[in-house]
Amino acid sequence: MSPQTLITDARNTWCPGCGNFTIQFALRNAIQKLVEEGVPLENIVLVTGIGCHAKMADYLNINSFYSIHGRTIPVATGIKLANPDLTVLCCAGDGDAYAEGLDHLIFAAKRNSDITVIVHNNRVYGLTTGQYTPTSPLGFKGRSTPGGTVEAPFNPLSLMLTSGAGFIARGTTRRMTGLKDLISRGLRHRGFAFIDVLQICASYFNASELYDRHGYDLSGHDPADFEAACRKVEEWDYNRDAPIAFGLFYQHEKPVFEDQFPHLRVASAEREKAITKILDTKR
Amino acid sequence: MADLSVLTGGRAGDGINSAGLLVSHLFNRMGYFTYMYFDYPSLIKGGHNFTITRAADNPVGACRERVDVVLALNQDTIDFHRDLMHDGTVVIFDSGKATADGQGVPVQEILKTEQAPAVMGNSCMIGALAGATGIPFAVIEEIFRKQIPRGLEKNLAVARKGYASVKQVYRVEQRVQEPLPLLSGNEAIGLGLLHGGLEAFVAYPMTPTSNLLHFLAGVAEDYPLTVVHPENEISVILMAHGLAYAGKRTAVGTSGGGFCLMTESFSMAGTNEVPVVVVMGQRTGPSTGLPTYTGQTDLHFMLHAGQGEFPRLVVAPGDATQASAWSARALSLAWSCQVPAIILVDKTLCEGITPLQDGAFPPLPDGGHPDGPTSGPYRRYTITDSGISRMLHPPVPGSAVKVNSYVHDEAGITTERADLTISMTEKRLRKGETLRRETGALDPVVSFGRGGAATTLLCWGSTLPVCREVAGSLGFRVVQPVVLSPFPGEQLKEALSGTERVIAVEENALGQLRMLCARHDIGVDAAVLKFDGRPFAVEELGRRLAEVA
Numbered sequence: 001m002s003p004q005t006l007i008t009d010a011r012n013t014w015c016p017g018c019g020n021f022t023i024q025f026a027l028r029n030a031i032q033k034l035v036e037e038g039v040p041l042e043n044i045v046l047v048t049g050i051g052c053h054a055k056m057a058d059y060l061n062i063n064s065f066y067s068i069h070g071r072t073i074p075v076a077t078g079i080k081l082a083n084p085d086l087t088v089l090c091c092a093g094d095g096d097a098y099a100e101g102l103d104h105l106i107f108a109a110k111r112n113s114d115i116t117v118i119v120h121n122n123r124v125y126g127l128t129t130g131q132y133t134p135t136s137p138l139g140f141k142g143r144s145t146p147g148g149t150v151e152a153p154f155n156p157l158s159l160m161l162t163s164g165a166g167f168i169a170r171g172t173t174r175r176m177t178g179l180k181d182l183i184s185r186g187l188r189h190r191g192f193a194f195i196d197v198l199q200i201c202a203s204y205f206n207a208s209e210l211y212d213r214h215g216y217d218l219s220g221h222d223p224a225d226f227e228a229a230c231r232k233v234e235e236w237d238y239n240r241d242a243p244i245a246f247g248l249f250y251q252h253e254k255p256v257f258e259d260q261f262p263h264l265r266v267a268s269a270e271r272e273k274a275i276t277k278i279l280d281t282k283r
Numbered sequence: 284m285a286d287l288s289v290l291t292g293g294r295a296g297d298g299i300n301s302a303g304l305l306v307s308h309l310f311n312r313m314g315y316f317t318y319m320y321f322d323y324p325s326l327i328k329g330g331h332n333f334t335i336t337r338a339a340d341n342p343v344g345a346c347r348e349r350v351d352v353v354l355a356l357n358q359d360t361i362d363f364h365r366d367l368m369h370d371g372t373v374v375i376f377d378s379g380k381a382t383a384d385g386q387g388v389p390v391q392e393i394l395k396t397e398q399a400p401a402v403m404g405n406s407c408m409i410g411a412l413a414g415a416t417g418i419p420f421a422v423i424e425e426i427f428r429k430q431i432p433r434g435l436e437k438n439l440a441v442a443r444k445g446y447a448s449v450k451q452v453y454r455v456e457q458r459v460q461e462p463l464p465l466l467s468g469n470e471a472i473g474l475g476l477l478h479g480g481l482e483a484f485v486a487y488p489m490t491p492t493s494n495l496l497h498f499l500a501g502v503a504e505d506y507p508l509t510v511v512h513p514e515n516e517i518s519v520i521l522m523a524h525g526l527a528y529a530g531k532r533t534a535v536g537t538s539g540g541g542f543c544l545m546t547e548s549f550s551m552a553g554t555n556e557v558p559v560v561v562v563m564g565q566r567t568g569p570s571t572g573l574p575t576y577t578g579q580t581d582l583h584f585m586l587h588a589g590q591g592e593f594p595r596l597v598v599a600p601g602d603a604t605q606a607s608a609w610s611a612r613a614l615s616l617a618w619s620c621q622v623p624a625i626i627l628v629d630k631t632l633c634e635g636i637t638p639l640q641d642g643a644f645p646p647l648p649d650g651g652h653p654d655g656p657t658s659g660p661y662r663r664y665t666i667t668d669s670g671i672s673r674m675l676h677p678p679v680p681g682s683a684v685k686v687n688s689y690v691h692d693e694a695g696i697t698t699e700r701a702d703l704t705i706s707m708t709e710k711r712l713r714k715g716e717t718l719r720r721e722t723g724a725l726d727p728v729v730s731f732g733r734g735g736a737a738t739t740l741l742c743w744g745s746t747l748p749v750c751r752e753v754a755g756s757l758g759f760r761v762v763q764p765v766v767l768s769p770f771p772g773e774q775l776k777e778a779l780s781g782t783e784r785v786i787a788v789e790e791n792a793l794g795q796l797r798m799l800c801a802r803h804d805i806g807v808d809a810a811v812l813k814f815d816g817r818p819f820a821v822e823e824l825g826r827r828l829a830e831v832a
Contacts, residue, residue: 065686
């Protein structure tokens with residue numbers, strides 16, 4: 001399999017310099033690695049929301065469910081429930097995962113659905129031409145908040161820790177190698193894997209300088225240590241200037257949601273037998 | 284002709300629904316057709332609950348305005364329902380909790396003597412009912428053995444004392460009819476869905492379909508069915524999308540408020556062609572309305588919910604047997620025609636309990652639409668004459684299965700091209716016509732009663748049984764469109780031809796079926812409408828018809 005076969009011939013319409021190119025490259029390489037490790041390509045399914053990130057569904061030549069805004073995660077859980085042999089991942093925007101569909105993110109972490117969620121967190125709405133998102137810094141001047149936002153961002157990493165996520169990582173489009181590695185590890189993690197990707201938006205919020213100046217790769221951090229993870233995710237609150245760590249903050253394996261459900265195919269004769277049995281109890 | 288109605292009443296939390304069901308089983312075992320109505324307020328404990336079980340020689344699906352026996356577990360049951368009693372109504376009451384003219388049962392003393400817990404008081408009253416109506420005690424034994432096997436001996440001992448404590452006032456004759464399976468509408472829908480090949484059910488609890496969730500969750504205890512209760516209705520329908528995309532036949536259950544949350548994804552099913560099936564139980568609206576009472580106010584919502592234009596299947600069964608059959612068909616049609624489907628029911632049908640009759644599990648069309656190429660790279664949305672493309676589910680070796688909520692090309696890749704927008708719209712329209720042909724072959728309009736009758740009652744959904752009963756006694760005909768989308772206009776015109784007067788009977792304020800008929804140039808001469816959250820009683824409908832006939 002050549003890397004080229006993973007790309008469709010759909011015309012790419014991301015802006016020049018868009019962070020999505022980096023994520024696409026990292027994701028493609030991670031998928032290729034997964035296939036090399038023995039996962040059949042046809043067993044990989046991508047679910048996307050709506051926004052610039054979501055065009056990934058058109059651009060990657062793999063199974064895809066191009067969903068509606070905010071609604072990647074329940075679809076992904078449904079796919080995994082239907083067929084646990086599938087490797088299911090979501091590409092979601094920060095508007096998708098943190099605003100419109102925040103409930104689903106929290107619940108996927110709570111129930112430990114065996115899916116990988118990559119949040120393209122450019123901290124701005126791009127496709128709707130530049131409004132603030134839940135992770136935009138306080139005072140962000142967007143088109144809906146010309147005087148600057150009056151609400152502080154929340155920290156998705158601490159939210160995920162609180163919600164019970166078993167794999168919590170942060171990458172950035174400014175660090176390709178690390179990002180690819182995190183996606184690979186997320187895809188291999190048994191259970192819910194969450195990767196916040198600080199992505200630059202070339203048109204509406206190019207925070208490259210911020211991420212380069214404050215960013216560093218986590219080292220000497222034990223991802224099995226919950227309390228250390230709690231301290232580490234609080235280092236930067238997505239608002240003030242502070243060191244921004246990239247890497248795996250927390251990893252913990254626990255029972256997987258989809259393992260608790262049956263995955264048998266039932267012959268129709270068996271089905272009718274079950275119906276007859278139930279009817280007999282009702283007489 | 285035997286026609287006996289028993290009201291069983293008590294406090295919420297006292298197991299009135301279960302007691303009423305046991306009353307139904309008594310008459311079922313005696314060879315009668317039964318119908319049970321359950322009336323309860325939206326609270327857990329302390330309010331007033333009652334059931335009315337009607338037993339008759341013929342199938343019935345509605346209550347009479349008067350009851351013949353009142354089984355009172357408390358004083359409220361006697362005080363609240365005086366308007367339902369006639370001169371000959373027999374009141375059997377727990378003499379420790381109520382006083383009345385009638386037969387008192389010393390339930391508390393009996394429980395004390397038998398050292399039985401308070402919860403067995405209902406068994407005592409059931410025993411008394413059997414005693415008063417001349418039903419052999421052996422019938423109680425059979426029923427208890429099957430329906431409440433826990434604490435059987437003690438329940439029977441208590442019931443026996445209740446049985447002996449009253450004098451016989453009726454003599455219910457044993458009829459020659461095998462006991463029929465007594466099912467709630469929700470259970471009938473659940474079994475129908477299973478018959479249709481259901482593999483997964485997803486729901487967030489909401490009256491009146493919560494019990495469908497409970498029933499299927501129970502089925503899943505020993506049958507490989509995936510039943511999920513996620514965080515909200517948005518998640519419910521999206522999980523269904525994911526399950527169906529990956530090949531599992533899936534349905535969801537909700538009521539109007541929950542469906543409001545689902546509409547965006549319902550519309551997505553219109554364009555991504557993932558078969559999503561919704562069991563939609565109506566209750567009194569708008570908004571929270573009367574949560575535990577009935578209504579038929581969501582027909583037009585179901586016909587139009589979701590942005591954009593796309594074909595959908597909407598079926599409105601009228602009784603449990605139809606509910607089972609059409610749930611199976613709806614699931615089957617949703618998959619064969621790749622359209623979203625709605626099984627539109629209401630509280631009356633969902634929670635009413637009747638025997639399931641022949642025809643509940645019809646043979647299903649195999650549903651293949653082997654249209655389009657089967658070789659070459661797989662394209663999910665290949666343009667075909669039927670409008671229906673081959674639906675494969677991942678994994679498909681060598682092919683990517685791409686579904687999309689945007690306008691897309693045949694491969695499922697997003698497009699904004701005008702020509703593709705047109706061809707995909709026309710594909711959807713052709714699918715609608717295919718669906719119309721498929722439903723047309725399944726008797727989408729059913730007629731009952733005398734052919735050539737001058738007057739026809741036109742109804743939809745759960746008003747069918749009461750219409751049938753009243754029409755039977757008045758010599759009217761009943762016509763019921765079961766399929767409401769695609770609207771079977773031609774079949775309905777044919778069914779109504781020759782009749783002089785068409786009267787719509789609906790439980791809403793606007794006459795929604797009548798409005799729909801008008802759009803299809805089908806004349807309706809009068810409408811009998813009811814919107815108090817309660818289903819029509821037999822006599823009530825007769826009176827209302829006399830006003831407009």
